[in-house]
Amino acid sequence: MMARESTIENERLEMALLLEAIYQKYGYDFRSYSKAHTRRRLEHRLNMAGMENYSEMIHAAIYDEDFFNELLLDLSINVTEMFRDPWFYRAIRKEVIPHLMTYPFIKVWHAGCSAGQEVYSMSILLAEEGMKDRAQVYATDFNELILQKAKQGIYPIDAIREYTTNYQKAGGKVSFSDYYTADYDNVVIKQSLRERVLFSSHNLVTDGVFGEMNVIFCRNVLIYFDRELQNKVLRLFYESLCPGGFLCLGSKENIKFTEVVDDFELVAAKERIYRKKRRP
Numbered sequence: 342m343m344a345r346e347s348t349i350e351n352e353r354l355e356m357a358l359l360l361e362a363i364y365q366k367y368g369y370d371f372r373s374y375s376k377a378h379t380r381r382r383l384e385h386r387l388n389m390a391g392m393e394n395y396s397e398m399i400h401a402a403i404y405d406e407d408f409f410n411e412l413l414l415d416l417s418i419n420v421t422e423m424f425r426d427p428w429f430y431r432a433i434r435k436e437v438i439p440h441l442m443t444y445p446f447i448k449v450w451h452a453g454c455s456a457g458q459e460v461y462s463m464s465i466l467l468a469e470e471g472m473k474d475r476a477q478v479y480a481t482d483f484n485e486l487i488l489q490k491a492k493q494g495i496y497p498i499d500a501i502r503e504y505t506t507n508y509q510k511a512g513g514k515v516s517f518s519d520y521y522t523a524d525y526d527n528v529v530i531k532q533s534l535r536e537r538v539l540f541s542s543h544n545l546v547t548d549g550v551f552g553e554m555n556v557i558f559c560r561n562v563l564i565y566f567d568r569e570l571q572n573k574v575l576r577l578f579y580e581s582l583c584p585g586g587f588l589c590l591g592s593k594e595n596i597k598f599t600e601v602v603d604d605f606e607l608v609a610a611k612e613r614i615y616r617k618k619r620r621p
């Protein structure tokens with residue numbers, strides 16, 4: 342084997358051992374995340390930490406929990422915003438809400454909810470469509486630190502201008518400032534938007550089905566998984582949805598080449614909204 346090839350092969354092996362160590366020590370399973378994504382994130386942490394190689398990182402990940410928590414944040418990517426892709430929320434109002442209105446009670450699951458912005462965006466929408474009190478919302482993520490932030494619903498005031506524009510583009514009905522109170526450099530999401538939401542830890546790779554959902558949001562999460570893991574998680578969503586339930590993915594994700602392609606009908610192509618087929 343050429344020297345360069347052998348270096349790449351050794352590096353690949355060290356990375357695999359690092360992911361194995363993380364799984365065995367902490368139970369977080371990144372072994373089936375997309376290789377390109379994982380390499381980029383690990384390289385970033387290697388440079389930031391001034392480490393020589395991944396073997397050094399294995400040691401730090403095992404013995405230094407603070408270092409591991411940083412690594413976890415790197416690997417999980419928590420980027421999010423309120424009313425992200427406003428046109429997506431317009432489609433929810435137009436294509437999904439009218440169906441949900443026919444139910445006396447609905448269950449909504451946000452899988453990979455990050456710091457909660459997506460959850461509160463949907464809570465606002467449910468409130469504006471008169472459905473909030475008929476909904477039970479589950480918001481899950483595997484990262485405990487980010488989940489704590491989601492529960493608090495506190496966001497930097499600097500982000501509010503962008504959130505307000507998104508809200509208006511998403512067809513917002515009132516002034517966005519009705520939904521938060523300002524507190525120095527932060528805003529706090531109003532309690533009324535939080536009362537129907539249950540936040541809990543759930544790992545899409547290792548945990549099971551969440552029962553009888555009417556809508557599942559899993560936006561900008563599957564993009565980090567390899568094809569096999571995407572299939573596994575999409576199957577989990579299929580089993581968690583009631584017949585006719587809706588699945589909402591991120592703008593760069595779709596079910597086209599996956600094993601569930603025949604189990605869902607397309608509701609909105611650009612917005613990546615699908616509906617579980619009712620079997621005869």
Ligand SMILES: C[S@@+](CC[C@H](N)C(=O)[O-])C[C@H]1O[C@@H](n2cnc3c(N)ncnc32)[C@H](O)[C@@H]1O
Nearest residue numbers: 417420421453455482483484544545546560561
């Ligand atoms: C890029 S954020 C997306 C947040 C939000 N859904 C959105 O679209 O704005 C991805 C989230 O998925 C979570 N995540 C990644 N892998 C996960 C897993 N195996 N189980 C549960 N959550 C996971 C991360 O912690 C992160 O908060």
